Amino acid sequence: MRILLVEDDRRVAAALSSALTRRGYEVEHAATVAAALSAAPCDLVLLDLTLPDGDGTDVCRELRRRSSQLGIIAVTARGEERDRVLGLRLGADDYVVKPFSMVELQARIEAVLRRAAHTAPERHLIEAGAVRIDVAARTVTVAGRTVTLTRKEFDVLLSLARQPGVAVPRDRILLDAWGTTWADRHTVEVHVGSLRGKLGDARLVETVRGVGYRLRDA
Amino acid sequence: MRILLVEDDRRVAAALSSALTRRGYEVEHAATVAAALSAAPCDLVLLDLTLPDGDGTDVCRELRRRSSQLGIIAVTARGEERDRVLGLRLGADDYVVKPFSMVELQARIEAVLRRAAHTAPERHLIEAGAVRIDVAARTVTVAGRTVTLTRKEFDVLLSLARQPGVAVPRDRILLDAWGTTWADRHTVEVHVGSLRGKLGDARLVETVRGVGYRLRDA
DNA sequence: CCTCCACCAGCAGGATCCGCACCGTGCCCC
């Protein structure tokens, strides 16, 4: 399960992040409104409502607009009733008030995720040129032919396919597919290499020198 | 919207009932476990966990078993963390601790109902390729042949069959069939193994390496 | 009391990934 942690306090974020990771979740961290809105898709968002560059309630509204099945748990130090009501009205699934215990947070996360499992899935199909990607099924066809990709290959392709025709920086791909930015210089290239091989036409994934890669759109 | 109010304290029940009615809800009242379980179907349950003739947690479990899309808000005077966690684990959608304000309760009711609106309607019959599942009867046939599954095997299959052709992550299966995400890595695999054996054709349940499993659609 | 089911290890075989080294090529500057 992938959790997006939106929290500006670095210490709180670090503590939460490690606690959640220990419990088996995959955690991506965003410290600002901008970062939160440009993060990769996930299953659940832990959203601190007090952010430096804007209001967390806007993030909540926008995320909910994008996906009705995304789980959102608002987190805040403000425990006043007015805020609690506001948070829920915005479309958050749940609300926890600092300070809270990890045990309770864990229970609430599970409750929200359990519910999300029963919501209608948004089956997302991405098409770019001859490439068709079924994100949910994790299957890919090129010009009608089904190709079998490994996990990393698929993740890399997905990172590119999210913005067809756009040059995706290497760092971005690393973040999407690996969750980190530190890795051997060549790791991405290697997987792009095998990806090109499996897609058949190597020109489908174009190299943008000095930047990254681009998935051919037309 | 129809709300079932399970509350043994007559004064609290009367006050809540009239407040909710004023807000436009249709309210049915039950004061005991027996009454709660034999009440007419509704959209949401306000469930006091302390009841004279039994434990409210049993009611919660039973109601949830009957319908995964029913909204349940647990209400209790016991505000301790242990109880909060327990309530959420049982399958309640939310939890309010007495004393609470009507404004907050209203907001939580709306949040739960909003979510329920997005919930996929429960299908009685699910078909995926050669597999036919009767959810209510908990029976399965493969290519006309009836197969007998154990509880967990059925739950695992159901988790997969809810989205045929979609790669279901391991922890989502855990969430659906076990209710939690913490469990031994092998538990799912073992049950998938026996499931494959009983279904006859092992290829019906495809492995998506590094992710989970996928029920063959076509 | 007995049977069946669920769960927990341990194990072995693969698939996958990664780091390294080397090669090819485009770009820039002279």
Add this chain to the structure above:
DNA sequence: GGGGCACGGTGCGGATCCTGCTGGTGGAGG
């Protein structure tokens, strides 16, 4: 036009991760 350099591509071996079995144990239900 030529040379150097930085960047990207590729092949390979080992380490790692993942998965599917099998057997044994505890417990719930009949």
